[in-house]
Amino acid sequence: MPYLDDNLLVFTDLDGSLLDHHSYDWQPAQAWLDRLGSAKVPVILTTSKTSAEVATVQKQLQLTHYPFIAENGALIKLPADWPGNSDDVSGHIIGNSYSEIRQTLVSLRQRYDFEFRGFGDVSKQQVMDWTGLSLENAALAMQREASEPLIWFGSDFDLAHFEKCLQAENLSLTRGGRFWHVAGREAGKGSAVHWLTGQYRQQRDQPLVTIGLGDGPNDIGMLNATDYAVVILGHHDHAMPLDNGENVYRTRQHGPQGWKEGLDHFITL
Numbered sequence: 001m002p003y004l005d006d007n008l009l010v011f012t013d014l015d016g017s018l019l020d021h022h023s024y025d026w027q028p029a030q031a032w033l034d035r036l037g038s039a040k041v042p043v044i045l046t047t048s049k050t051s052a053e054v055a056t057v058q059k060q061l062q063l064t065h066y067p068f069i070a071e072n073g074a075l076i077k078l079p080a081d082w083p084g085n086s087d088d089v090s091g092h093i094i095g096n097s098y099s100e101i102r103q104t105l106v107s108l109r110q111r112y113d114f115e116f117r118g119f120g121d122v123s124k125q126q127v128m129d130w131t132g133l134s135l136e137n138a139a140l141a142m143q144r145e146a147s148e149p150l151i152w153f154g155s156d157f158d159l160a161h162f163e164k165c166l167q168a169e170n171l172s173l174t175r176g177g178r179f180w181h182v183a184g185r186e187a188g189k190g191s192a193v194h195w196l197t198g199q200y201r202q203q204r205d206q207p208l209v210t211i212g213l214g215d216g217p218n219d220i221g222m223l224n225a226t227d228y229a230v231v232i233l234g235h236h237d238h239a240m241p242l243d244n245g246e247n248v249y250r251t252r253q254h255g256p257q258g259w260k261e262g263l264d265h266f267i268t269l
Ligand SMILES: [Mg+2]
Pocket: 013, 014, 015, 016, 017, 214, 215, 216
């Protein structure tokens, strides 16, 4: 089990993990955030949100001096003082850029008459209706850099064909709640965690110890990519298939209470 003064890296999901599923509150986790802050342990937000959406939360959590992972791992944003970072390169995309993804989607639709609408096809009002977000938050969710959510209106048969076409273009199609997500085939929270851990490893002399915290199926890649995994009790019925070894801890509590419970379990002060 790691000590607080080990060379730790913490990767955490936001919704339903560090943030309460309903209220977005994180107060139960604040004491741990303070402790990690004093010990200079990077806390890396790892989420499906866009970089524009994460930026506000990251500021509120006072974590802006650390990188974060957005768009389900397709995008890694680096702080301005990151070694080797230049002013015009503030991020790392795994897979394809948003404009490349859009071009592929539009040309596949022209060619095969696939019936879908992505965020890039519709108005803010439509995204508000789909998501229940406010106008302001819908605008932030539409500022995409490396993945596209879409709603499929066609048949299952066409969907299978669509997925094959995407694979041939090195893109993946994954199911979220209401949306399908198109991103680079190698993109995912797990690949992003591997990439960023590699970057930290180059910067530090001592061995790193990584801890991941997440509540949903899209966190499994991240939880498999870290040395210790906290599976936070979720508000869903999906299985969270991970080894039940001593490096995996499943919490009894939801959200930020579970977040605290997991770090209490693993990290020795
Ligand atoms: Mg979550």
